[in-house]
Amino acid sequence: MKKLLIxxxxxxxxxxxxxxxxxxxxxxxxxxxxxxxxxxxxxxNALKRALLVAGASVSSVQQVINGVLTQDQISVRxxxxxxxxxxxxxxxxxxxxxxxxxxxIFPQExxxxxxxxxxxxxxxxxxxxxREQANVGKIYALxxxxxxxxxxxxxxxxxxxxxxxxIKSKSGFSRYNESMQYExxxxxxMSLSDHTDTQFIMFIEFPDLSLTxxxxxxxxxxxxxHLDRHFKINLYIYNGSNGELVLDKQYQNTAPWTFDKxxxxxxxxxxxxxxxYGNSIDHTLDMMISDIDENMMCQPTRGKIVKVEGDTVLFxxxxxxxxxVGDEFSLLHAxxxxxxxxxxxxxxNVSPYKVKVISTSKESARAVTQDNNLLGNIQINDxxxxx
Numbered sequence: 001m002k003k004l005l006i007x008x009x010x011x012x013x014x015x016x017x018x019x020x021x022x023x024x025x026x027x028x029x030x031x032x033x034x035x036x037x038x039x040x041x042x043x044x045n046a047l048k049r050a051l052l053v054a055g056a057s058v059s060s061v062q063q064v065i066n067g068v069l070t071q072d073q074i075s076v077r078x079x080x081x082x083x084x085x086x087x088x089x090x091x092x093x094x095x096x097x098x099x100x101x102x103x104x105i106f107p108q109e110x111x112x113x114x115x116x117x118x119x120x121x122x123x124x125x126x127x128x129x130x131r132e133q134a135n136v137g138k139i140y141a142l143x144x145x146x147x148x149x150x151x152x153x154x155x156x157x158x159x160x161x162x163x164x165x166x167i168k169s170k171s172g173f174s175r176y177n178e179s180m181q182y183e184x185x186x187x188x189x190m191s192l193s194d195h196t197d198t199q200f201i202m203f204i205e206f207p208d209l210s211l212t213x214x215x216x217x218x219x220x221x222x223x224x225x226h227l228d229r230h231f232k233i234n235l236y237i238y239n240g241s242n243g244e245l246v247l248d249k250q251y252q253n254t255a256p257w258t259f260d261k262x263x264x265x266x267x268x269x270x271x272x273x274x275x276x277y278g279n280s281i282d283h284t285l286d287m288m289i290s291d292i293d294e295n296m297m298c299q300p301t302r303g304k305i306v307k308v309e310g311d312t313v314l315f316x317x318x319x320x321x322x323x324x325v326g327d328e329f330s331l332l333h334a335x336x337x338x339x340x341x342x343x344x345x346x347x348x349n350v351s352p353y354k355v356k357v358i359s360t361s362k363e364s365a366r367a368v369t370q371d372n373n374l375l376g377n378i379q380i381n382d383x384x385x386x387x
Contacts, residue, residue: 023088023102029253029283030095042099043087045287048294117301117322117386118162119199121237122192123151125167126204127174133209137257137265145267146233147204150285158289160297162320164198173203173236183343186243193240197316197363199302200246201238208232211257229257229277235288237295241302241383247295251288255280303329303365303384311369313355315384318363327357329367331375332383351378 026046030038089100126143134140144167151163171192176184189201212228230252237247255277259265265272272278303317313331317323332348353375355367367384369375 023100025098025100027096027098027283030092030097035097038097039090039099042097043101045290046099046101047085047103048290116327117317118160118320119296119299119301120164120197120317120321121154121161121200121202121296122164122166122196122198122240123147123154123202124171124173124192124204125169126206126233127170128206128209129174130207130209133211136211136261137259137263139209139265139267141267142209143206146206146281146285149282150204150288153285153289154292157286158293160293161200164196166192166196171203174205177203177205177236185238189238189240189243197304199240200296200299201240203236203238205234205236206232207234208252212254227257227261228254230254231277231281231284233284233288235292237292239299241304246299247292249288249291251284253280253284301386305331305378305380305382305384306364308375308378308380310374311372312366313368313375313378313384314364314366316364317384318361318365320362323357323360323365325357325360327365327386328370329355329357329384329386331355331378332385333377333379334382348383351376351382353378355384 024046026042026044028038028041028045085101085103087099088102089098091098124147126147128134128140128143131140134142147165147167151165154161154163171188173185173188176182176188192201193199208230209232210230212230213226231254232250232252235247235249235251236245238244239246257277258275273282301317301321303315305313305315307314315329331351331353333351335348353369353373355369357365357367359366
């Protein structure tokens with residue numbers, strides 16, 4: 001599946017000085033012949049993208065009336081307003097439905113300053129929870145190849161994330177997750193964030209890669225039985241500064257497995273990714289990017305202070321994350337502690353200081369206090385943040 005957002009036309013037609021048309025496409029698979037459900041999903045995805053770029057987002061689409069969503073049927077977060085909304089095109093290709101919508105959205109101030117920046121995220125190696133399910137096709141390498149694909153898509157298609165990879169070895173996340181050792185997961189996320197200079201840590205699990213045999217009817221006894229293969233993926237994103245879970249979502253898809261059961265499949269090949277099963281994984285990754293972008297857009301942009309000199313700080317956010325000369329950041333002093341029960345808590349004391357960026361590199365920025373005051377108790381590993 002292509003990106004849900006194919007084209008955004010920021011100046012297609014203006015019907016007043018206060019509104020702006022956005023035109024965008026969305027896609028969805030038709031499950032069990034349910035065209036209405038697929039149409040709703042496709043239009044919701046398209047509208048989410050239009051609103052996201054306009055500075056708001058849609059949280060739900062409750063119903064479809066004659067193929068047209070009206071303002072009363074959507075719930076819009078923040079101050080963005082949809083003046084009118086219409087379905088202008090609907091096409092089918094097999095079980096894939098593509099819709100094109102046009103939304104007239106009132107412009108607004110940015111929903112959050114942090115939407116200006118790309119957040120750095122570390123993608124760790126995925127984990128196939130039931131490895132025997134990968135035996136058919138010998139697709140064991142899917143745990144790393146899917147992560148590579150997702151990272152490439154994030155960097156190419158995502159608006160708000162800049163990804164790094166750590167897939168040479170497994171992280172231990174699934175072991176901690178299965179045994180509900182959430183404090184160890186929190187510590188793992190903070191440790192990985194510290195070692196890799198990333199704001200967020202992503203963990204991926206594959207709980208279901210099983211096959212289901214689809215038997216033909218007796219009238220088609222001469223045909224071979226077909227195999228369907230499941231693809232279920234669990235997504236977790238943690239805040240590296242405090243170890244808190246910020247996104248937890250599951251995705252599931254099923255597609256025909258068109259290879260011989262005894263054939264060893266190269267999951268890095270075009271043959272695999274152009275197959276129906278490979279395509280279904282690709283579509284799932286596109287949906288994930290859309291959800292990740294929406295959820296991460298307004299997460300605070302936090303940089304770790306790596307150097308302090310008088311009235312000047314150097315922190316680990318730079319041009320790759322969209323930081324520019326003149327941007328202003330608040331400073332937070334780290335205040336971490338361990339409770340009597342042994343739980344780790346990460347807190348911050350808000351400093352009275354604000355700093356303005358005076359120079360940038362690809363991965364860092366230098367900033368000074370606005371009134372040239374010394375930075376007092378600000379130390380290395382404290383936080384520069386823009387909300």
